[in-house]
Amino acid sequence: MLTATPHSGISPRPDRAGAASGTTSGTARDWWRDAVIYQVYVRSFLDSTGDGIGDLAGVRAGLPYLKKLGVDGIWLSPFYPSPQHDHGYDVADYCGVDPTYGDLEEFDRLVAAAHRLGLKVVIDIVPNHCSSEHPWFRAALAEGPGGEHRARFHFADGRGPNGELPPNNWRAMFGGPAWSRVTEPGGPAGAPEPGQWYLHLFTPEQPDLNWRNPAVAEYFDRVLRFWLDRGVDGFRVDVAAGLFKHPDLPDSPDPEADERTRDSVNPLAWNQPEVHEVWRRWRALCDEYADRDGQDRLLVGEVSVPTAREHAKYVRPDELHQAFFFHLLSAPWDVDAFRKVIDEALTDIAGTGSTVTWVLNNHDQVRTVTRYAGEGCASGVSGTEPWNVDLGAARARAAALLMLALPGAAYVYQGEELGLPEVVDLPDEVLTDPIFRRTGSRRRIRDGCRVPLPWSGHASPFGFTSGAEEARPWLPQPDWFAEHATDRALADTRSFWHLYRDGLQLRRGLPQLGEGTLRWLDAPPEVLAFERGDGLICAVNFGTAPAPAPVPGTPLLSSGECPDGVLPGSTAAWWVTDTAPHPH
Template identity: 45%
Template sequence: MPMSHPRVVHAATPAAEQWWRDAVIYQVYPRSFADASGDGVGDLPGITQRLPHLAELGVDALWLSPFYRSPQADAGYDVADYRDVDPLFGTLEDFDALRARATELGLRVIVDLVPNHTSDEHAWFQAALAAGPGSPERARYLFREGKDGGDSPPNNWQSIFGGPAWTRVDQRAAAAADGIRDREWYLHMFDTRQPDLDWSNPEVRAELEDVLRFWLDRGVDGFRVDVAHGMVKQPGLPDWDGAVSMVEGASDAGAPEDGATPTGGSGPMFDQDGVHEIYRAWHQVLAEYDGDRALVAEAWVEPLSRLARYVRPDEMHQAFNFAYLTSPWLPGPLKAVVTESLEASDGVGAPTTWVLSNHDVVRHASRMGLAAPDARPNGIRAEDPQPDAVLGLRRARSATLQMLALPGSAYLYQGEELGLPDHTSLDGDLRQDPAWWRSGYTEAGRDGCRIPVPWERDAPALGFSPNGAAWLPQPESYRDLAVDAQRGQPGSTLEMYRAALVVRKAHDLGRGSLAWVEDLGEEVLAFVNNDVLVVTTFDSPVELPAGYEVALASTEIDGTTVPATTTVWATRTR
């Protein structure tokens, strides 16, 4: 069957533009990547030792989740000192060695920045508790006098981790030691040990700009900005009757219609216009340094036209496309979100940044094995409906090839190149995510997607540590998915990823175009990027158009018939 003329929705990007426009960036979650010290927690030296794996995989950069000094109340997203490495992970010298080794291997390094809140052990917050109401120290955070003479929270906001978003100062033993009643409460949109900063305070803005320069001076190539849509709150902090889910910033105020994703931008605590002034200032800081340094927004914001505002030419450079991550695995919704994403990003001259998994969501190899195509649980417990592991991995491999063929930048989460599932039978006593206990033990939380990576099939802790120690146990299913069990094995998920990144570069897909192919049926998603035809099937097989042959496939292909639940990259026959 010949193929009709495709419908173009995105033009190719000139090859000379910035590296981040088409980069494939690999997320490293430090505590679960590799442990060199043997204490059971991953560390910077362990990451450095395993960097050759990333170079062999073919990625362009790595993004390090937080490694800063922290009491680890929220796995390092509660920062006590932005300018130091937590001893759990190593030292500043270990960071310098990691960055230097990455440079030797041709890898850029992006670090996480957490500007919405600090740890309650940060020197600023300790000073605020000691200083009292009306002090300059408290003005760095969102302290407010409670209602009813101080007995009730200042408003009705709820924490993303469950429970009230306010803690009364009198509930802090250190603050109440002198017996003087303090009527103030402090805001924490996450855990009670993560007080929100007040970004209307110039001192806060100056401090975080200095933190940017500290790490830029150490050679980092950019920053992934945590809760990028949450730093500015609506003046007056008005009551709000909506609710937020455990997934950072995602609204749970109502069921979406027609497969749409719930908005994370609603509410007076998210997506306020004032955040854009902050990012324009940060853009100027990065522009002082050579090498095309980049800012990446973690912003759970919809519609996509609102998200595009974060990546206007004088603001951030990338924004995670969570609308794509959360789209149902169905051709209609996927086609709609890809089209809308490209059109929104093109409207501001930015690349679209694709992602399927990260440290905050159920891994896509498990998520896609659940019965509902739009299932999005906050973790999976042993008593919850279990994913179909075989179907989940088949869909995940197909989704990955579809994602890596899209023009723009792509993010991979550590272990997805192995096809790792979530640990769905993790004992509740071992869970460490604050969402677990703050939800009254009803939400499993994110520990299941943060299990240590398996490197060696027959080694202690599957090669994660030298002595078998691991902060969370690995499920038995990880043994056959270990790196050494898949390396060099035709058809393995690891080799599929490696092959995809080779072909992606060879055909310049990241800077390519996109044109929809609409004559293969409504149950197929097909497009052309440069000279590659990409076909994704769902419940039924389909024949490739005449004149094409398979270059890469997510499942074994015999001939020109694409089986159900498969993505192929095809090129013209010579």
């Protein structure tokens, strides 16, 4: 007999329109609380011009596909004018569209088309750093030390007799020192000479902005209003735990900082207390717009902090609405690890009044099919590790059903619904990730999850672009992408796509899912089982051997073949008990 352990999840909100009726969320002000958002990496989604690079018109053409899948909205990766040193995360103009992706008129058409289909539009905002080609930084280089524009960045004199050493020992996330030295403009009679250093926690082409300067905050107020006035429904905030650095810029106390590629635990450069004032300011600005029409303008943060308790500080009622909870993404395929992560999230994050924002994939991480394919595949980048793709696919399918059954919101990365594995054998000469350019190492490179999507056919470009031979996809697609093409996925009812579509439909049709309570159930050692609301049971077998099903009868939905009374290994399933409300 099943016994339940109650969890202190959030009770269903009485104003959550749509959750019980089976309609798309968005009719209530807090539409985001249980929304499922599809992440569009614009460059790799769909190319409308034949140049081999995805664009906004391609996204607009793909909206009916996303509506059919059943998501509530889209999040667009940066499409702003940029020299593309980090594919748009080096922004040269925050209020425009790079010609590679279209123009403002095309952006407006995309927003209007999405809204006609009932889809929300969330865009990426990059406040920690800009491009070295941003007008502010160009002015800073031209004016010399002590100028107004230099105060908008982190310029400092170097150490050593002639200032030849960086101001401190900080390392960049993408490899190498976090400082670069500039050449100062020469005077009337002098030649240019080496001068100050500037801080860049990612690449030299991405100078960090100085948020202690009021001009920076005022500038981003204007940027947010520009896009809100064009109808966007929210912002995904890049590097939301960054922005502020210790005012004295001292050496990092981390003794391993010089040996790591990513100095992401430097407490002097991340998670400073002043950053919360920025999110209060942005929340108040977004609430102005929400008060006009009753629709929240979402702020969802990329918050990389060590614990769920620290994460919770970013989603207090007057700060970000949500923040991606990456601990599920980084958890090993292990029943105890998953339960611990879920417990911590529901205790610490949901306790703030927000909802947990679950994620299994994104544009920076190895795809789940490869990540779950065996020991040693977490990096998934060298192409030499032995792995079992079928096992990885089964686990990825099970993880998807688990995520969609958890209380809160979820984000799905493009291609996740196709079961795409990581492309691990891209030749060095085609790699574009600045991590590779700065370190020469393939470890942690991100190109493998960014290869353009396969839409149709049996050979590259798989319907991604209709351009001539010389305009091939910006990253090469492997031949085996044919197995995952969208046309094939839609035709095969056993595909990843149908699993996601069915899960999303049930999520909207079952009153037990979305927000609400979660109660852990007793289960065999390798099985994670819980009840949502009144009578919706989800169970995942993390082992490889079959286990007894938690309830008798045929599952409502399962990630693989699931005979009555049995939960096979690497499989997840949902059941609705006889006394529970059934889907509409």
